Amino acid sequence: MNRLKIAIITKEWPPAIYGGAGVHVVELTQAIRAADGTTVDVHCFGGPREDAFGYATPSEFNDANPAVQALATDLEIASHLDGIDVVHSHTWYANMAGHIGALQYKIPHIVSAHSLEPLRPWKSEQLGGGYAISSWAEKTAFEAAAAIIAVSDGMRADVLAAYPTIDPQKVVTIRNGVDTTRFSPNHDSSVAAKFGVTGAYAIFVGRITRQKGLAHLLRAWKEVPEEYGLVLAAGSPDEAGIGNEVAELIAELQKTRSNVWWIKDMLPHKELTAMLTGAELFICPSVYEPLGIVNLEAMACETAVLASRVGGIPEVVEHTVTGELVDYNGDAVPFEKSLTESITRLMSQPELLEKYGAAGRMRTVTEFGWDEVAAATIALYRRVIA
Numbered sequence: 310m311n312r313l314k315i316a317i318i319t320k321e322w323p324p325a326i327y328g329g330a331g332v333h334v335v336e337l338t339q340a341i342r343a344a345d346g347t348t349v350d351v352h353c354f355g356g357p358r359e360d361a362f363g364y365a366t367p368s369e370f371n372d373a374n375p376a377v378q379a380l381a382t383d384l385e386i387a388s389h390l391d392g393i394d395v396v397h398s399h400t401w402y403a404n405m406a407g408h409i410g411a412l413q414y415k416i417p418h419i420v421s422a423h424s425l426e427p428l429r430p431w432k433s434e435q436l437g438g439g440y441a442i443s444s445w446a447e448k449t450a451f452e453a454a455a456a457i458i459a460v461s462d463g464m465r466a467d468v469l470a471a472y473p474t475i476d477p478q479k480v481v482t483i484r485n486g487v488d489t490t491r492f493s494p495n496h497d498s499s500v501a502a503k504f505g506v507t508g509a510y511a512i513f514v515g516r517i518t519r520q521k522g523l524a525h526l527l528r529a530w531k532e533v534p535e536e537y538g539l540v541l542a543a544g545s546p547d548e549a550g551i552g553n554e555v556a557e558l559i560a561e562l563q564k565t566r567s568n569v570w571w572i573k574d575m576l577p578h579k580e581l582t583a584m585l586t587g588a589e590l591f592i593c594p595s596v597y598e599p600l601g602i603v604n605l606e607a608m609a610c611e612t613a614v615l616a617s618r619v620g621g622i623p624e625v626v627e628h629t630v631t632g633e634l635v636d637y638n639g640d641a642v643p644f645e646k647s648l649t650e651s652i653t654r655l656m657s658q659p660e661l662l663e664k665y666g667a668a669g670r671m672r673t674v675t676e677f678g679w680d681e682v683a684a685a686t687i688a689l690y691r692r693v694i695a
Contacts, residue, residue, distance in 0.1 A: 322353035340683035376439025404450035417455035461621025492609035500583035510538035522594035529648035538568035608669030631669035
């Protein structure tokens with residue numbers, strides 16, 4: 310069998326990892342490199358580096374809209390894709406590099422659908438006029454791609470609904486994975502002590518963005534009994550509006566509660582696993598979530614999960630087995646009321662949460678390994694080349 314030469318294109322690469330798509334790219338790349346018969350080159354944003362082909366924004370575009378800067382960087386990347394067999398891009402930031410490189414060098418382009426611009430209208434707050442550009446870039450790349458990888462069945466359905474001209478046969482579900490060696494129970498109580506965290510607590514981990522639903526959680530927490538603590542490992546707001554809203558809601562809670570802790574900086578890995586393990590409950594109140602790697606990470610640390618029933622989350626969190634799900638239909642008031650009720654009930658049942666946590670750990674080990682993800686992805690590469 311011929312050796313495959315693969316180019317993976319991504320905006321995020323360590324240490325600049327700020328979301329699930331970046332985690333996915335790193336883990337998938339490592340797993341594919343470990344497979345026989347493959348060579349992987351990573352092309353990433355962020356300037357020259359030794360562990361990947363890194364590209365800085367061309368200086369002429371330093372003052373341009375962020376979406377325009379991404380396209381300028383994509384053009385730089387696309388000109389360096391000669392001699393490969395297949396190009397695989399992740400997120401709209403990188404999609405046009407794959408699309409143009411595929412056209413230029415007559416190679417198949419595979420897109421991984423981690424999210425969809427039409428389903429994230431709040432991005433217009435972050436990108437301004439660039440949202441129209443990011444939407445165009447995604448649509449153009451998706452419609453021309455040789456294949457599209459959806460990270461969940463829910464995402465596959467969303468792709469076909471958002472872009473009805475796409476042939477359903479070229480949209481393939483390959484779910485995200487989790488490294489259950491790196492993410493495993495870590496009972497280091499000194500980490501909680503470092504942040505002054507005491508008593509029983511629930512935890513939220515994620516970026517401050519409307520997608521993650523943190524403002525809903527904070528409003529819901531006003532009615533949660535004061536005996537339960539809340540740790541918020543949340544930073545990197547998408548834009549000032551949501552950043553200010555979240556800061557005000559946290560400050561309001563902290564006026565009357567001493568057990569609401571806000572960790573603004575990204576936690577080092579060992580501290581993250583310790584805080585996840587120490588929590589009674591992990592909460593994912595997302596209003597949009599193609600899959601939610603962070604739920605897998607919490608489950609791998611043997612922590613029960615309460616999450617919204619949106620996107621691909623139900624394919625990860627098995628209701629009443631590894632945690633519980635709360636319905637979200639776009640109406641904030643019933644969603645927040647349901648969150649309050651579920652959090653209060655679950656935090657009062659530590660034995661049930663322990664049961665959910667054990668089942669979650671087992672599920673991640675048996676069903677979400679990166680080896681299987683890599684094997685399915687390589688099989689797709691070979692299929693589009695044939």
